[in-house]
Amino acid sequence: MSERTxxxxxxxADDWNPDMxxxxxxxxxHEPGALLPILHAIQNRIGYVPxxxxxxIAEMLQQTRADIHGVISFYxxxxxxxxxxxxxxxxxxxxxxxxxxxxxxxxxxxxxxxxYHQTTADNEFTLEPVYCLxxxxxxxxxxxxxxxxxxxxxxxxxxxxxxxxxxVLKLK
Numbered sequence: 732m733s734e735r736t737x738x739x740x741x742x743x744a745d746d747w748n749p750d751m752x753x754x755x756x757x758x759x760x761h762e763p764g765a766l767l768p769i770l771h772a773i774q775n776r777i778g779y780v781p782x783x784x785x786x787x788i789a790e791m792l793q794q795t796r797a798d799i800h801g802v803i804s805f806y807x808x809x810x811x812x813x814x815x816x817x818x819x820x821x822x823x824x825x826x827x828x829x830x831x832x833x834x835x836x837x838x839x840x841x842x843x844x845x846x847y848h849q850t851t852a853d854n855e856f857t858l859e860p861v862y863c864l865x866x867x868x869x870x871x872x873x874x875x876x877x878x879x880x881x882x883x884x885x886x887x888x889x890x891x892x893x894x895x896x897x898x899v900l901k902l903k
Contacts, residue, residue: 747777752784756791766792766802770809779810807848815850817895820861820874827870835871838885842892855896
């Protein structure tokens with residue numbers, strides 16, 4: 732069973748198995764610096780890097796679990812829990828900050844009721860920081876799934892969030 736998220740189809744939270752991980756590791760393990768491409772492949776396939784994948788990766792790469800976990804926790808891009816239906820990244824780079832990005836950040840967090848690296852209770856949005864979307868002249872910018880949106884105001888964000896939300900958001 733899968734659900735549609737942005738432009739990708741990702742399995743539901745518990746819809747993965749060790750064979751999926753083994754396939755991704757086997758396909759890439761002989762490449763130089765294989766760990767990062769393996770972690771990307773697993774996250775692209777499953778939607779996150781499950782805790783249960785760590786011992787499989789470690790064994791197949793002949794590394795320690797601590798080494799694998801250290802890389803996963805170092806790079807904020809990797810998730811260890813399922814993401815919401817929409818991945819929302821708010822640009823935190825200086826150009827966006829100069830155009831009202833901090834106000835937008837606070838507004839988004841208040842509207843969704845979550846901080847960075849968290850998912851709303853209704854599983855609609857996972858909020859992530861990003862440090863440049865290359866859309867500096869049109870800041871503040873966000874990326875919603877794979878789409879970059881510029882000149883985002885609190886009001887335009889509210890309209891976008893309301894349009895994408897299938898359940899009622901609880902405002903704090």
